[in-house]
Amino acid sequence: MLLLPCPHCGLRDEPEFSFGGEPAIRPVPASTVDDATWADYVYLRQNEKGAHREIWCHSGGCGQWFVLTRDTVTHAVIAP
Amino acid sequence: MRLSTGGRIDRSTPLAFTWDGRAMTGYAGDSIASALLANGVKIVARSFKYHRPRGIWGAWVDEPNAVVDVVWQGQHDPNARATLVPLRDGMAVRGVNAFPSVSFDLFGAIDAFSQFLPAGFYYKTFKWPNWQHYEPRIRAMAGLGRVGHQRDTRAYETRHAKCDLLIVGGGPAGLAALRAAAAGGLSVMLADDQPALGGSLLTDTAEIDGTDGLAWVAAVARQGQVLSGTTVFGAYDDGSYGLLEARNHAPAGWGQARLWVVRAAKVIFATGAIERPLVFPDNDRPGIMSADAVRRFLRGQAVLPGRSVVVATNNDSAYATAHALQEAGASVVVADARAVPGAIADGLRVLPGTVPLGTGGRRGVSWVDLGPQDGARRERMPVDLLAVSGGWSPAVHLFSQGGGALRWDIERVAFVPEGGATVAGSITGATDLPTCLAQGHAAGLAAAGGGDLGAPYSPPAPAAGAVLPLWQIGTSRRRQWVDLQNDVTAKDVGLAAAEGYRSVEHLKRYTTLGMATDQGKTSNVNGLALLAAATGRSIAEVGTTKFRPPFTPVPLAALAGSRFDRLVAPLRELPVHHDHLALGAEMRDYGGWARPACYQQIGEPVAAAIAREADNARARLGVFDGSSLGKIEVHGPDAAAFLNLIYYNEVANLRPGRLRYCLVLRETGVVFDDGVVGRLAADRYLLSPSSSHTAGVLAMLQAWHQLEYPAMQVAFHDVTAAWATFAVSGPRARALMQQLGSSVDVSDAGLPHMAVADGSVQGVTCRIARVSFTGDASYEISVPTGYATALWRHLLDLGAPLGMMPYGIEALSVLRAEKGYILIGTDTDGMTLPVDLGLDGPLRAKQVDFVGKRSLMTPDAKRADRRQFVGLLPEDANAVPAVGSHAVAGPREARRSLGWVTSACMSPVLKRSIALGMIEGGRARLGETVELFHLGKISRATICAPVFVDPAGERLHG
């Protein structure tokens, strides 16, 4: 059961959070983006082994979204 | 047999129990295992595969054989480990996996065919013509207890706790750590899985700090939070641990175990070590026991398991058992595999350089052949107990789960912890009390960050002798057992290696070594050592299999806690839940809410109730509880602009007082939710997502605001539970609303379709929206939830003379199907785009980059053959096609699906069946007949526009 750092509420247990995946820059405006670039944004992520940027929501707590970097091998939170 | 004195049992409290129907007696302080031994029971089980008679080997979690069925006070455990269960008065204990009994088992005949049933036989044999012919019979002959059919209705407690330091193990090392850490001011929890604290101090007397060992234990235990009878079964992330505490006196209605979830900043593993068996021919007979277990039964329960004993060992530790047995009056011979045993041999008859070469006595060991390892000589000795020690394996399970690494120690002949979390005691390979105390003390001190408390003192112990690596004794046609519970032999290990299963993980899975309920506690190291020999590698190179929780089995009921039956999942109740029940409603779970499916009148079948409700709402007047529909207030100067970036439809130009039916898409363009957006003021909106998607829509709004558009000034309030909403619908709806006498003008002009107004009714704040999900004129009245019951009953009173009846979800589903209104997740799926639903207008009109917009411009989104939402009129007007039936084309051998039926029902207005579906290019196929395929049967239907009643929508005006 991970211990995750909500920037507002501090360290809380994993069941209080929802995982939002790896963030990506949204290509806008949509009309200037080609199909391949848009598909990459919607479906593809780096998914690096090791340090991994992730967005989480403290859905069982204050409901706020935040970004952190976590090691996917050791599960340790590296940053913020 | 039971000695007349000694042991920590209460001889004044005899306990009556039965074993396989035979009446026996034990005492408080006995486990089932010690009571069976005291009563001279030899055979307690039959092995999994070959049904060989088996006896008790160990005294605690290391026991591989004695799985028994226990019934006590109406509670039934089909797979209890006899060494772990405290004996209770009135217990009925039975053997398992045998017919008619473990004592006389007809399936024992299988053992004669064992050469045809080696490890992995089911990968090679019993294949023709079909493995499924054999599998049920084979499974019936190999197993454990029979599950009872009585439910366990007790709740189990769960407790969360936090501490600075968790110490696992309450032996001398763990207690020394507690003493030092508590002195340093830490909050300490200590968990020990035995009923009494003290570990090895319970078996052997000792002197610590000038007092008796157990007195020292009692004094130290008062210095922290100590949980006895508590197994730490798993080490999880970030210092979280699962503990299972045995409870002896739980209150009525509560189970005999408590689950602890502990978060510890630091941990010390003082979990001890487990004795290994020796691998020699016929080493599985009842009466062959762990030497340490023999001494624990002797000292703990005054049980003498035999009077003519051979102690076979490759290390010093078994000598303590030899001495203890001799003191108790048994005749003892020690067969020491080592050429030079140590000074501890004084007073005993010892045969150096001697190992067991074979045993006899099918129903209980009666002789053992002793001699040198090469088998050059054999001397047969009659015995009724063979106490064995093959060395010690540190109990590194939890340490390893927590990420610690292991090192093979050649001198200790054991895997010991290296790096990782702090360890102390025999888990490190230590064998003497002073070392264990010193290690525990140092660990506790370190956890506390230092201190000047001195270590506990115990008189020095003699230097430990060497351990002789001894993995397999000679080769023989007689089988040598490695995993007793799963019947895996040394030959099976060789077979696995020969067939290429060289990895220790493959050895495990191919032979099932280590996969039984004891999880290889006494077999893993022996097995991998044999694998090393068979593959020409060192033990260190082979390594261990991965350790995973739980360390011992945890009942599912203990994990469920009190979350079962009505508490299994939070179900939301409507404000007038009890009024619905009083009206005869059948409540079902719709999207996490208990809602009325229909209101059955007495004796009325469900289908008839649904038809009656739908018909009445269409013809006269119905009332529906829509309180679960979401209500999200959105406020701010940027509210309109923000919502326009989220919704598919244009919402910024919505005028105050107006409503619009809108879709929310995912970035993939797929429809996520539909609902109604209402504008209350220039800077204020009220969103009505569907009941099941309210939380999801709110999360989406907050995510987009916080992550993508943080500069926009907008805020969201979920007020779903603050308002109760009732919809009145039908030709007489306006008449009812006028009688209600609210302050809102409910005339067609005053409140047109898709308009909303605030007002009051009988002095109570209300909001009235004119919006319809039935296709008839429909008004939704919302009041603060506290007034829900009063308003609901008032509406029913006012409506009675108008022929009003309440209608449930199922009737609503029929009414909306007649109109072709979609249900998200029923008519749509994870691939449905707005254009598939015929709603592509907003895409052309809307300029801003709303969520999912770009995905609607891809080639795939523009395919002409996409599945489209259409109506279906079945050829047989009385048959309702099954939802999920595929529309098929092509010849029988090459059928292709064109789509499927998404909704289907009988239409009360048309008095025939209707359906909705998603069909390839459906809109261009209006009028065509299509075949519907379901469970091997074909029916036919005509494709039509997805609206069956009032296509022009005139009924909306009432």
Add this chain to the structure above:
Amino acid sequence: MVDLARQSFTAPNVVTPASLHLVSGRVQAPNSVEGTDPVSVWLAPDRVLVVGWAQPAVVAGGFASDITDAQVVFRLTGPHCNDVLAMGTSLDPALLAPGRCAQTLFAGVRGLLYRHGDAVCLHVDRPLARFVADWLAQAATAFEGATSP
């Protein structure tokens, strides 16, 4: 004319504040509780819950939503209060110091916890109040006549 009566949710240990308002646009220290009546309880960086105990709170200006009927407040007191909290939530009890609040999961549902006098207040959404009341009633039986742990 019919008088429409207002009903609150009833169950053991339920208290009914005079008013509850969600108010956005107010900044307060995270997870802090300010005031005694009305009490302002932190929910999010830009949102608080204003609780009027004895009389309804007057919330002027900004974005305020009256949610008085949307929540049910359980008041946990007595010798087993801390045990019940330990059964229901993994929240570190140290986070419930005076003047502090926490939104967390209690018995599996979202709840707001803070100390109020000698008790702990637990706010849950009204639709889930029956579930929570049943859970608390079940938990209370764990302490009836228990002779030892």
